Amino acid sequence: MSYSSIFRSDAFAGKVIIVTGGGSGIGRCTAHELAALGAQVIITGRKPEKLDAISAEIAGDGGKVKGFVCDIRQEEQVKATIAAVIAEFGRIDGLFNNAGGQFPAALESISFNGFDSVIRNNLHGTFLMMREVYNQWMGANGGSIVNMTADMWGGMPGMGHSGAARAGVDNLTKTAAIEWAKSGVRVNAVAPGWIMSSGMDTYQGAFRAMIPMLAEKVPLKRMGTESEVSSVTCFLLSEAAAFVSGVTIRIDGAASLGTPMYPLVDAKNNAPFNGFHRAFIPDVLKKDA
Numbered sequence: 001m002s003y004s005s006i007f008r009s010d011a012f013a014g015k016v017i018i019v020t021g022g023g024s025g026i027g028r029c030t031a032h033e034l035a036a037l038g039a040q041v042i043i044t045g046r047k048p049e050k051l052d053a054i055s056a057e058i059a060g061d062g063g064k065v066k067g068f069v070c071d072i073r074q075e076e077q078v079k080a081t082i083a084a085v086i087a088e089f090g091r092i093d094g095l096f097n098n099a100g101g102q103f104p105a106a107l108e109s110i111s112f113n114g115f116d117s118v119i120r121n122n123l124h125g126t127f128l129m130m131r132e133v134y135n136q137w138m139g140a141n142g143g144s145i146v147n148m149t150a151d152m153w154g155g156m157p158g159m160g161h162s163g164a165a166r167a168g169v170d171n172l173t174k175t176a177a178i179e180w181a182k183s184g185v186r187v188n189a190v191a192p193g194w195i196m197s198s199g200m201d202t203y204q205g206a207f208r209a210m211i212p213m214l215a216e217k218v219p220l221k222r223m224g225t226e227s228e229v230s231s232v233t234c235f236l237l238s239e240a241a242a243f244v245s246g247v248t249i250r251i252d253g254a255a256s257l258g259t260p261m262y263p264l265v266d267a268k269n270n271a272p273f274n275g276f277h278r279a280f281i282p283d284v285l286k287k288d289a
């Protein structure tokens with residue numbers, strides 16, 4: 001597993017950190033990095049075979065890890081998982097609420113069940129995990145939560161269901177940061193742009209074919225990597241961020257900045273500006289829907 005770290009190797013020694021969706025992609029990478037920094041890592045997901053494989057990888061590297069099957073949309077499973085972690089490890093110090101996802105589709109083609117599924121996956125699941133972990137922290141010495149979101153605040157064609165959920169997560173993050181500060185709890189979020197994670201392999205067809213064009217439209221001219229998300233997440237989970245709460249950090253090579261209403265051509269040079277133009281996406285997505 002490839003990741004870089006600015007931390008001492010004992011930065012998370014004695015800490016118990018939960019990574020939801022730790023069985024693949026960004027979650028897997030973060031679980032590896034946290035374990036290498038001394039944490040007892042708890043990875044969760046719906047598919048036990050993925051958790052077993054990543055647990056074996058991390059243990060093979062000398063890390064401490066345990067997998068728990070948990071569908072974050074199921075309240076009883078979330079409650080049972082947090083109770084089981086407390087029963088076995090006695091504490092929880094951090095939560096990376098990373099699990100989630102969506103399918104690219106034009107709004108008019110999304111069934112109610114499809115919309116509901118994406119909202120429950122990304123918003124309800126995030127809330128349930130936050131609440132159950134916080135309930136362990138009330139009146140204690142605090143902890144750190146990092147939520148997964150994505151900066152689609154300007155509207156993202158093909159991601160209407162997910163964008164609605166992610167905007168909700170952004171607001172949930174800020175509210176929790178205020179409400180739970182009384183217990184010393186910090187709540188922040190990461191907002192990756194286009195990351196070439198293994199999860200991206202879920203997307204094939206026209207969306208997949210579009211990736212090189214998307215990368216070209218990112219001001220930094222490339223997609224991000226899993227470790228570029230895990231490093232920021234580890235920072236937010238760590239004591240190095242002890243006075244950071246209620247922020248969402250974009251990790252997107254400036255892709256979410258700018259607006260389609262801004263002139264797209266530099267008239268003097270008769271050349272396109274270096275930037276991301278959201279209106280570029282929908283026609284391609286329509287072919288996927």
Ligand SMILES: CCCCCCC/C=C/C(=O)SCCNC(=O)CCNC(=O)[C@H](O)C(C)(C)COP(=O)(O)OP(=O)(O)OC[C@H]1O[C@@H](n2cnc3c(N)ncnc32)[C@H](O)[C@@H]1OP(=O)(O)O
Pocket residue numbers: 100101102103104105110111112113114115117118121150151152192193194199200202252255256
């Ligand atoms: C500058 C900012 C840029 C930001 C860019 C953000 C880019 C983000 C990239 C990523 O997130 S990559 C990670 C991708 N990984 C995943 O998405 C994995 C998790 N995803 C899922 O599990 C599913 O997508 C899910 C739908 C969220 C949940 O799956 P679940 O198994 O619960 O759903 P189903 O029971 O199969 O279906 C429920 C419902 O949804 C409809 N549906 C599912 N897939 C599609 C599809 N591809 N197209 C249309 N509809 C779909 C499905 O048909 C069901 O509805 P009904 O048929 O019952 O009406």
Ligand SMILES: NC(=O)C1=CN([C@@H]2O[C@H](COP(=O)(O)OP(=O)(O)OC[C@H]3O[C@@H](n4cnc5c(N)ncnc54)[C@H](OP(=O)(O)O)[C@@H]3O)[C@@H](O)[C@H]2O)C=CC1
Pocket residue numbers: 020021022023024025026027044045046047048050070071072073098099100101102121125148149150191192193194195196197198199200202
């Ligand atoms: N890659 C990108 O460009 C971006 C990704 N994101 C978000 O980052 C997160 C990680 O994505 P990424 O690593 O790229 O992709 P992956 O598909 O690899 O990761 C998603 C993980 O979430 C888990 N998961 C999904 N739904 C549930 C559920 N209901 N309950 C429990 N676990 C669940 C999956 O595990 P399992 O299959 O075992 O359930 C999987 O391990 C996601 O929330 C994604 O939407 C945000 C912005 C950009």
